[in-house]
Amino acid sequence: MDIAVHPGEIVTLVGLNGAGKSTLIRVLLGIVRPNFGEVVRVPGLRVGYSPQHVHRDSILPMTVRRFLTLGAPAPKARLEALLEEVGAGAILAHPLAEISGGELHRVLLARALLREPGLLVLDEPLAGVDVTSQSELYQLIATIRDRHGCGVLLVSHDLHLVMAATDTVVCLNRHVCCSGHPGTITSHPEFISLFGRYVSSTLAVYRHSHDHRHDALGEPMPLDSGASRTPKASGGRP
Numbered sequence: 001m002d003i004a005v006h007p008g009e010i011v012t013l014v015g016l017n018g019a020g021k022s023t024l025i026r027v028l029l030g031i032v033r034p035n036f037g038e039v040v041r042v043p044g045l046r047v048g049y050s051p052q053h054v055h056r057d058s059i060l061p062m063t064v065r066r067f068l069t070l071g072a073p074a075p076k077a078r079l080e081a082l083l084e085e086v087g088a089g090a091i092l093a094h095p096l097a098e099i100s101g102g103e104l105h106r107v108l109l110a111r112a113l114l115r116e117p118g119l120l121v122l123d124e125p126l127a128g129v130d131v132t133s134q135s136e137l138y139q140l141i142a143t144i145r146d147r148h149g150c151g152v153l154l155v156s157h158d159l160h161l162v163m164a165a166t167d168t169v170v171c172l173n174r175h176v177c178c179s180g181h182p183g184t185i186t187s188h189p190e191f192i193s194l195f196g197r198y199v200s201s202t203l204a205v206y207r208h209s210h211d212h213r214h215d216a217l218g219e220p221m222p223l224d225s226g227a228s229r230t231p232k233a234s235g236g237r238p
Contacts, residue, residue: 003170003179005119005151010142012162013155015172016194021155022052024172025123028153045119048112052123052155054104056097064099065092068111082110085147086140102133106140113144120144122154126161134158138165159195 003024005011013021026032028039029049068079076092083089088106091099099107105125112120125141126134138161145152156162162169163182170179177190185191 003176005153007118007151008145008149009168010145010152010154010166011168011170012166013153013170013172014157014159014162014195015177018174019172020174021172022123025121025153025155029121042118046115046117047119047121048115048117048150050105050108050112050120050122050125052127054108056104058097060097062096063092064094064096064107067096067107068114072114074114078114079110082113083107085113085144086110087136102137105137109140109144113148116148118150120148120150120152122152124155124157126156126158134161141165 003011013024015021023032027034029047030039064083065076065079068074068082079092080089083092083106086106086109088099088103088110091103091107096104096107105127109122109125112122120141122141126137141152141154142165144150154166163186166182168179169182169185171177171185171188171191171194173190173194177194178185178188180188
């Protein structure tokens, strides 16, 4: 089964530990060579990547500004604008080791956006973040998608937020078990066999139709609300 990420679309990979989510991300990034199949990208596609973990050495005197520009120099004004966009505008000069986990995720997101990507790949962008911050970060990801017109491919374990804030869910168990809109995927037999204990009426309320979409809290929104979603680049058909 193919996985495709289109401009302006949020695609979320879900699966139990060991299902192959991070491995698939590495394949799509070209870090790992696939045993079979192929990755197809549109010509000139730029990819921004936010990893699941970043080791921060408390004795390494690295500021947020220095971290953002490792391998990719950028003017201070550009860095400040990106941090402001992701909600971390006042920490450019802070030591990287001293910022909070939520701030680190925002810095990683800003670093991924430095490439002006057509495809934004986020591996567990909510790991180690409290519930309130998770909702805020999902809203931020959706806002970035709308503002930049990029495709977003992310990995997440939080099914409630996934069902509320994504366009397409791909369920993995060492292969693609099933994929589709959040409102229908919860009734798929393979999804139920993996996440049966999590599937409840709480998840079932997230139904998607063509006349609206949901915000990060699950509330319906008109399709024309918010920023324009005119695509700038395509995520291709990885």
